[in-house]
Amino acid sequence: MKHFKLTALTLGLVMTAVPALAEVTTVRLAKQFGIGYLPLTLIEEQGLLEKHAQEAGLELSTEWLRFTGGSGMNEALLSDNLDIASGGVGPLLTIWARTQNNMQIKGIAALESMPLYLVTTDPEVQSLADFNSSHKIALPAVKTSIQAITLQMGAEKLLGEGQHGALDAFTVSMGHPDAQLAMMGGQSEINAHFGAPPFQQQELKDEGAHKVLDSFEVLGGPHTFNLIWAKNDFIENNPQVTAALMGALEESIAFIKENPEEAARIWAEAEATNLTHEEIVELITDERVNWTTTPEGILPYVEYMSRSGLITVSTEDWRDIFFETVHDTDGS
Structure with a gap:
């Protein structure tokens, strides 16, 4: 059996013969x-x-x-x-x-x-405690979106310990443009939207809509x-x-x-x-x-x-x- 000895020179040649991994194009x-x-x-x-x-x-x-x-x-x-x-x-x-x-x-x-607002067109809803099974809150993704998590944090903070999931059953996954149209159109079961700019600002320009929750208030400051x-x-x-x-x-x-x-x-x-x-x-x-x-x-x-x-x-x-x-x- 023959044995080959790699000198520093040959080792260097071998290493340089292998090209560096190219980055994505x-x-x-x-x-x-x-x-x-x-x-x-x-x-x-x-x-x-x-x-x-x-x-x-x-x-x-x-x-x-x-x-x-x-x-x-x-x-x-x-x-x-x-x-x-x-x-x-x-x-x-x-x-x-x-x-x-x-x-x-x-x-x-x-x-x-940037602050996020929970907006509703229901005049009877002035706080999270006023939501019930007749309400549907649209947000990007149930339980996983930042709006869904902030809603849970707000529920725990405002409704008490153990109440973080109190509004989960009322939430619906929906993109912001569709949620805005559904809520402001008045022909849908959607009567609240936890959105983001510019949708929340557009909604609040309507006299029939108002803010229920502000994410900066839930977090105690900017986030x-x-x-x-x-x-x-x-x-x-x-x-x-x-x-x-x-x-x-x-x-x-x-x-x-x-x-x-x-x-x-x-x-x-x-x-x-x-x-x-x-x-x-x-x-x-x-x-x-x-x-x-x-x-x-x-x-x-x-x-x-x-x-x-x-x-x-x-x-x-x-x-x-x-x-x-x-x-x-x-x-x-």
């Missing part, structure tokens, strides 16, 4: 409806991800998909039909907890902090509404693409802050909306809205969801839920 991203996805709309419409990738020497294309809720995105992510998901804190924490021992899905960055997340393998195998994504996101957020008028115009052209330009600018510049990649108010959701059994793992460090892309921010 197409990124599949998804977003939902509402002004909260404005940073992603700008990335898509202005080609910012392609731009930052090209600056890094990469040829990259993007495919954009649309979903009505975070749970559907998670299914697409798990089945390898999506690379970058977006949605509320609830769906992120659900998939984060579910995949800690395998795919290790985590958050990449926040998109903004992240939307985020983006991905599998650990995608982030590890595509460091340059990930850096380009963060660069694109930071550029889009800076653009929103510096050019709200132009950001409003771009969003209006990209989305089917009957909002006026002034109304969109008002939403973008709302003093309660903070366009930022920094996660905010994540831990109260973690604490509630783990305590109530919605997720089976917990943490006291928000960084455990996110990749290093935002670890140097002042998150919470």
Whole structure:
């Protein structure tokens, strides 16, 4: 039997003969409806991800998909039909907890902090205690969306311990555009909607609608509404693409802050909306809205969801839920 000795030179030749694993050339991203996805709309419409990738020497294309809720995105992510998901804190924490021992899905960055309103057209409903079996509350996904989780947290806070699920039976999964039409049309069983901007603001312009719950009041302060997340393998195998994504996101957020008028115009052209330009600018510049990649108010959701059994793992460090892309921010 012959034995071969690998010298440092031959070993080096062998190693250099094996090319480094190439990064993806197409990124599949998804977003939902509402002004909260404005940073992603700008990335898509202005080609910012392609731009930052090209600056890094990469040829990259993007495919954009649309979903009505975070749970559907998670299914697409798990089945390898999506690379970058977006949605509320609830769906992120659900998939984060579910995949800690395998795919290790985590958050990449926040998109903004923004209040969410529960709106109803029933004049008899002035608090959560007034809801009963005659009511149907539309929200993106029953029990898993950030609206559903916030509703449970609000029920526990306002109705008492053990009452977190008191309104679950009245909730219905429905995308924001359809929910708004159903509730405001008056011809549907839907008479309440836990929505998001701009739908909640549009609803409140009608004298027959009023706000029942404010998510900032439930959380005791501002909190992240939307985020983006991905599998650990995608982030590890595509460091340059990930850096380009963060660069694109930071550029889009800076653009929103510096050019709200132009950001409003771009969003209006990209989305089917009957909002006026002034109304969109008002939403973008709302003093309660903070366009930022920094996660905010994540831990109260973690604490509630783990305590109530919605997720089976917990943490006291928000960084455990996110990749290093935002670890140097002042998150919470």
